[in-house]
Amino acid sequence: MKITDAAVFPYPHGDTSVRRLALEAAALGFDSLVAIDTPAAVYGGIDVLSGIIIRDTPMRDIVNRMKRLRESGAVISVMAGDAGFNRAAIGLKGMHILRGIHAADKTAFDHVSAKMASDNRVAVDIDLSTIIGTRGIARQRAIARYRDIIVLERRFEFPLTVSTGTASVLGLRAVREITGICSLLGMDTADAERALGGVEQVMVPPPPPVRVIA
Amino acid sequence: MTPRPPTLRDKRRYLLVRVEPAGTPVDQKELYYTIADAITSLFGDAAAAVMIQAVVAAEGEYVFIRCRRGSERELAIALSTVTACRDTRIALRIIAASGTMESLRERIRPAAPAPVPAEEAEITFGTTTFTAVHGSGQKIDVIEKGFKNAHRLYLTREDLELP
Numbered sequence: 001m002k003i004t005d006a007a008v009f010p011y012p013h014g015d016t017s018v019r020r021l022a023l024e025a026a027a028l029g030f031d032s033l034v035a036i037d038t039p040a041a042v043y044g045g046i047d048v049l050s051g052i053i054i055r056d057t058p059m060r061d062i063v064n065r066m067k068r069l070r071e072s073g074a075v076i077s078v079m080a081g082d083a084g085f086n087r088a089a090i091g092l093k094g095m096h097i098l099r100g101i102h103a104a105d106k107t108a109f110d111h112v113s114a115k116m117a118s119d120n121r122v123a124v125d126i127d128l129s130t131i132i133g134t135r136g137i138a139r140q141r142a143i144a145r146y147r148d149i150i151v152l153e154r155r156f157e158f159p160l161t162v163s164t165g166t167a168s169v170l171g172l173r174a175v176r177e178i179t180g181i182c183s184l185l186g187m188d189t190a191d192a193e194r195a196l197g198g199v200e201q202v203m204v205p206p207p208p209p210v211r212v213i214a
Numbered sequence: 215m216t217p218r219p220p221t222l223r224d225k226r227r228y229l230l231v232r233v234e235p236a237g238t239p240v241d242q243k244e245l246y247y248t249i250a251d252a253i254t255s256l257f258g259d260a261a262a263a264v265m266i267q268a269v270v271a272a273e274g275e276y277v278f279i280r281c282r283r284g285s286e287r288e289l290a291i292a293l294s295t296v297t298a299c300r301d302t303r304i305a306l307r308i309i310a311a312s313g314t315m316e317s318l319r320e321r322i323r324p325a326a327p328a329p330v331p332a333e334e335a336e337i338t339f340g341t342t343t344f345t346a347v348h349g350s351g352q353k354i355d356v357i358e359k360g361f362k363n364a365h366r367l368y369l370t371r372e373d374l375e376l377p
Contacts, residue, residue, distance in 0.1 A: 011367070015365065015366060015367050015368060016367070016368040016369075017367075017368065017369045017370060017373045019369075019370040019372055019373055020353060020368045020369055020370050020373070023352055023353065023370060044352075131295070132294065132295050132297060133297055135255045136255070139255075168303070168368065169234075169235075169305075169368045170234060170235065170297070170303055170304065170305040171297070171305070172305075173294050174294075174307065174308070176290075176308075177290065177291070177294040177308065180287065180290055180291040180294060181291060181294060181295075183291070184256075184291065
């Protein structure tokens, strides 16, 4: 299982080059990174996966973009919207991660979405930047939303991913620190490790329902 | 006041923490207030009172933080939510925890940051000229040339060979 940070924003989005992020991530215990709008590469033993985030786009355009991007090998994420939008997004072929669920409506991700995510192997992202970088009510809301997601995850077993969502090397956190922060969300060490390996889980195609043996 | 006998004293733990980016001047008092704020914001006043954290020493880029034994995990979580000290962006990397500062001193890497070579003192990255401020191994930190702009970019030496 590859320990992966599911979203970092290298230069020019941020102040750190992708090579430097890979160098620091290796020192902090990661095996791979998803770098948004950056070509895939391997730097210093760290697999840098290309990531694409689709946001503020009507569903029709998302369907068209998804058709084009499906074969690109990139990790495709969609920013969460309301409940209908999320269900439609989760049902799309080629979709990997549903992001920004903490900022979406309270009812945006329910048990129906959770079942769909489980069936379609779509992960829900836990963005630690809101927990690390905000204070007060914003952080409390994010923790409450993520705790709710964890409850659904325990029941429906859809994949989770963990991202620091950082644009700087200063925003990266060590695997042990991420495990500690995840404990605030009600995750134990095994849950956190499974979530850190969530990107690999969604990128590997599911086994076919019928296996041809001869 | 007579000091308490050792058996009646609180058991303490010390955390060795490295402050990033390298070369950031650390004011112990400011860092103490920053950490206290992070703990209070995350766990509340009651937990902060149990933890009784203190920044006991700063040696170069390393800082020793003390807490009550048994609360080091909570302290470590709170430290990972520290993103700035006053107006300076920092990150606190936890290196080790121990019962004595002496054993933590053994974990401090004595290597001083490598000096930035003269030919790299002025660097062009993209279309902008930067000045190198810190270099260590493959890592190199630069700031845009001009005294008013102190925003750091974090690069590697390999990046600078790009066109």
